[in-house]
Amino acid sequence: MNIDAALAERFAGAPLRIGTRTSVLAMTQAERVAALIGEFGVTTEIVPIQVTSDLWAGDLSEIGGKAAFSKQIDRALIGGEIDVAVHCVKDVPGDVPLPEGTAFGAYLEREDVHDVIVSRDGTPLADIPAGSLIGTSSVRRRAQLCIHRPDLRTERIRGNVDSRLKRLREQDGPFAALILARVGLQRLGLVGQVTEVLPVEFHTPGEGVVGMVPPVGAGALGIQARTADTPVMSMLDELNHPATAGHILAERTMLHMLRGHCNSPIAGYATTTPDGQLSLFGMVFDQDGSRFVRSQALGDPADPAALGSRVAADLLHQGAGRLITATRK
Structure with missing residues (x-):
């Protein structure tokens, strides 16, 4: 039986339910996934799910770290209330395994991974006056900003993108x-x-350039499903972007071996070089960016996990474990 026929049988008389967070951005991402699934002739329904992190303005470590982004969605998937879940991969914790019986069946092709400055009056970062307040909830961004502009202050700003922009204005x-x-x-x-x-x-201090190495999973959407749901997993395999999946595996292997938590400033970015090799750059910082370690290596694109393990081992050899331990509360 081909995939379309198996899906038609699986969802005869009922839509395929897509679980997602309730923010405008999350719903937009789910709509993109719904359009892709619709190409298989399947009717879909988006199921918005309120998650703990979207109701919390404090430190994520106080409510279970990044797992707070997904635990309600995981529960709905395991319980059969939804058929797939859409996640920003950067929000999926590296120190907590996916619930048993679930897996990412597809990673969509990675999009832009850059961080950007959005200033109140259009002033670039280099010209923002000393002592000014910069809004970010990311420990990774805060550490890297402190390396280059220690004269700026930072403050956590949580909420949806639109609500953060409203606060800026x-x-x-x-x-x-x-x-x-x-x-x-x-x-x-x-x-x-x-x-x-x-x-x-990454640019060393004094070069006059503020770089911002991305987080693990930046720019990628992952679609999670129950592994026993063969028609859905087969469909997701068709949607999977192999190069992105390889990059994500390298990055997340590194993250898992580092045993990072939600307060760990960790950056990691895998790419494919022009000659077809897999490249992974990883960094671990302390909270104010005053200490950091970095590593970059090339590997076989057929074995991304080996590259992730090698970069993590090098970072740990340089003292990444001590930096990560120091950021635990």
């Missing part, structure tokens, strides 16, 4: 600028808000 508001992911702004049609795109390459 508040009259007499506290923030001079925000650091955001360009891909989120692109998906929402808000890329015109961008003041400056930060390079993904």
Whole structure:
């Protein structure tokens, strides 16, 4: 039986239910997945699920770390209330395994991985006055910003992209600028808000360039399903982008071996070189960026996990474990 026929039989008289968070960005991403699934002749239904992290303005470590982004969605998937779940891969914890009986059946082709500056009045990062307040909830971004602009202050700003932009534009508001992911702004049609795109390459202090190495899983959407649901897993295999899947496996293997948690400033970015090799660059910082370790290696694209393990081992040899332990609360 071909995939279309198996899906038609599996979802005869009922839609395929897509679980997602409730934010505008999450719903937009789910709609993209629904359109792709619809090409198999399957009717879909998007099921918005309120997750703990979207109701919490404090430190994620106080509510279970990044797992708070997905535990309600995981429960719905395991319980059969939804058939697939759509996640931003960067929000999937590396120190907590996926629930037993579930797996990512597809990674969609990776999109933009750059971080950007969105400033109140269009001022680029280099010209923002000392002492100004920059909004970011990412420990990775905060550590890298501190390396280059230790004279700036940072403050956690949680919430949806649109609510964060609204806070930036508040009259007499506290923030001079925000650091955001360009891909989120692109998906929402808000890329015109961008003041400056930060390079993904690391630059040492004094070079005059503020780089922002991406998080593990940046720019990629993952579609999770029950492994026993053969028709759905077969469909997702058709949607999977092999190069992205390889990059993500290398990055997440590194993250898993580092045993990072939600307060660990960790960056990792895998790419394919022009000659077809797999490249992985990884960094671990302390909270203020005053100490960091970095590693880059090339590997066989047929074995991304081996490359991820090698980069993680090098980082640990340089002292990454001590930096990560120091960031635990």
